Amino acid sequence: MSKNSSIYICQNCGWSSLRWVGQCQGCNNWNTLVEELTEKSKTGKTISSDEKINDFTIPLSQVEAFKSVKPRLSTFIDEFDRVLGGEKFNRGMVDGAVMLIGGEPGIGKSTLLTQVVVSMLAKTSKGKRGNELGKNGKIAYVCGEENPAQVALRINRLKETDYDQDNLIFITSTNVDSVIKAVKKIEPKVVVIDSIQTMTTFDLAGSAGSVGQVRECTERLTGIAKALDVPIFLVGHVTKEGTISGPKVLEHIVDSVLELSGDRTGDLRILRAIKNRFGATDEVGVFRMRDFGFESVSNPSELFLEYADVGVPGSATVCVMEGTRPLLIEIQSLVVSSHLAMPRRVGRGIKLSRIQVLAAVLQKHCNLPLGSHDIFTSVAGGFNVSEPALDLGLAVAIASSLVNMPIKEKAVFIGEVGLLGEIRSVNLLDRRIKEAKRLGFQRIISKKTHSSVKNVLKEFGLLKKF
Ligand code: TYD
Numbered sequence: 480m481s482k483n484s485s486i487y488i489c490q491n492c493g494w495s496s497l498r499w500v501g502q503c504q505g506c507n508n509w510n511t512l513v514e515e516l517t518e519k520s521k522t523g524k525t526i527s528s529d530e531k532i533n534d535f536t537i538p539l540s541q542v543e544a545f546k547s548v549k550p551r552l553s554t555f556i557d558e559f560d561r562v563l564g565g566e567k568f569n570r571g572m573v574d575g576a577v578m579l580i581g582g583e584p585g586i587g588k589s590t591l592l593t594q595v596v597v598s599m600l601a602k603t604s605k606g607k608r609g610n611e612l613g614k615n616g617k618i619a620y621v622c623g624e625e626n627p628a629q630v631a632l633r634i635n636r637l638k639e640t641d642y643d644q645d646n647l648i649f650i651t652s653t654n655v656d657s658v659i660k661a662v663k664k665i666e667p668k669v670v671v672i673d674s675i676q677t678m679t680t681f682d683l684a685g686s687a688g689s690v691g692q693v694r695e696c697t698e699r700l701t702g703i704a705k706a707l708d709v710p711i712f713l714v715g716h717v718t719k720e721g722t723i724s725g726p727k728v729l730e731h732i733v734d735s736v737l738e739l740s741g742d743r744t745g746d747l748r749i750l751r752a753i754k755n756r757f758g759a760t761d762e763v764g765v766f767r768m769r770d771f772g773f774e775s776v777s778n779p780s781e782l783f784l785e786y787a788d789v790g791v792p793g794s795a796t797v798c799v800m801e802g803t804r805p806l807l808i809e810i811q812s813l814v815v816s817s818h819l820a821m822p823r824r825v826g827r828g829i830k831l832s833r834i835q836v837l838a839a840v841l842q843k844h845c846n847l848p849l850g851s852h853d854i855f856t857s858v859a860g861g862f863n864v865s866e867p868a869l870d871l872g873l874a875v876a877i878a879s880s881l882v883n884m885p886i887k888e889k890a891v892f893i894g895e896v897g898l899l900g901e902i903r904s905v906n907l908l909d910r911r912i913k914e915a916k917r918l919g920f921q922r923i924i925s926k927k928t929h930s931s932v933k934n935v936l937k938e939f940g941l942l943k944k945f
């Protein structure tokens with residue numbers, strides 16, 4: 480390795496320096512310099528004279544994936560496969576895909592991936608299982624954060640006991656080039672890297688976890704994934720700012736970004752695709768963290784409604800879509816008179832701007848004196864909802880708490896609320912209604928039944944004179 484194989488380049492203006500400096504001399508911005516390899520040290524980038532044009536051009540009709548749909552590699556965890564993408568009966572990962580799993584420390588990324596690995600290695604005794612990896616399909620697990628003993632302890636906690644122990648190979652090196660060498664030798668069917676922040680290459684001087692190292696290692700791993708057609712999972716820590724490894728450096732390199740989130744104090748975890756080249760980005764997988772690892776929640780509506788306190792002032796049930804799945808959840812609100820010049824609006828799992836708009840609509844069109852009240856709202860179960868279809872339920876919950884009257888019937892509220900107080904239609908209404916009926920809700924309030932919020936409040940006896 481020559482001495483100056485790397486160079487520091489400003490991500491803002493492109494100014495470069497041989498040494499790291501805090502402030503870019505080109506644009507004067509701070510902390511924008513990132514270590515990169517110099518062009519010279521990137522080997523194999525030049526075109527050799529005997530390279531034929533057919534080596535790197537291909538007509539569409541010759542592309543394998545175009546000729547036939549290739550089966551995806553299933554993890555046998557339905558909630559996980561659903562997020563990875565694919566059609567029914569063919570869900571899972573695509574050959575050569577690089578999938579980044581992000582989440583706060585301790586949320587369960589390692590647990591989820593060990594569980595995936597064990598599930599894939601489970602033996603054929605369970606009907607369909609087992610054949611996916613082939614007879615001797617190996618899985619390589621790069622444990623950079625823990626040692627194999629710690630991972631083994633975690634595996635021992637899981638419910639699955641009958642799996643192919645010899646084909647789970649741990650790689651303990653954190654040098655990305657050694658890992659690549661091992662992967663080439665072992666030829667695993669799946670690779671897990673836990674975590675990408677522990678990986679380094681000697682070609683760069685930066686420490687593990689620096690933007691330069693993380694980016695270079697990811698690029699090298701992506702190269703091997705595409706070359707060997709092996710799917711790779713990368714675990715990525717989320718920084719305090721909420722982005723995966725600083726300035727979203729990885730998101731455009733990898734094929735999919737999956738985010739594991741949830742309230743760390745609760746047991747609910749939601750896996751969501753933020754980016755997915757091979758599937759929909761609005762799918763979610765719902766899990767519960769138990770003593771024996773993750774438990775799939777295939778019927779989340781029932782779980783969320785378990786928490787519902789129907790018949791209490793301030794509670795309303797809504798139906799939102801998470802991907803293709805309708806989800807019934809409870810919205811809670813607490814409205815109390817305020818002594819502040821600017822009353823408080825607080826939302827947990829709900830956007831503040833929605834609460835402000837709905838409070839204004841209720842004040843203007845229903846004469847509710849919310850200008851002198853604090854409003855606290857939350858989505859039960861720690862769920863995050865940004866869909867407009869929750870508006871109507873939120874408005875009803877706020878009104879119900881203000882007038883201190885519960886919603887007497889078992890009802891579901893579905894609808895966006897416009898600035899004129901009108902109820903607007905939402906997409907996939909029929910599917911939401913079906914789900915509500917399935918769970919025993921007879922009263923379903925939507926644009927089909929009512930034209931404005933005022934009419935809804937009147938019908939439920941929530942319009943009082945103040
Ligand atoms: P972990 O997967 O180590 O988190 P991450 O890799 O995202 O940092 O998860 C750690 C938490 O999960 C820890 O608080 C213990 C808990 N846990 C369970 O509740 N049940 C289990 O079966 C396991 C293995 C972990």
Ligand code: MG
Pocket residue numbers: 588589590624673
């Ligand atoms: Mg971990």
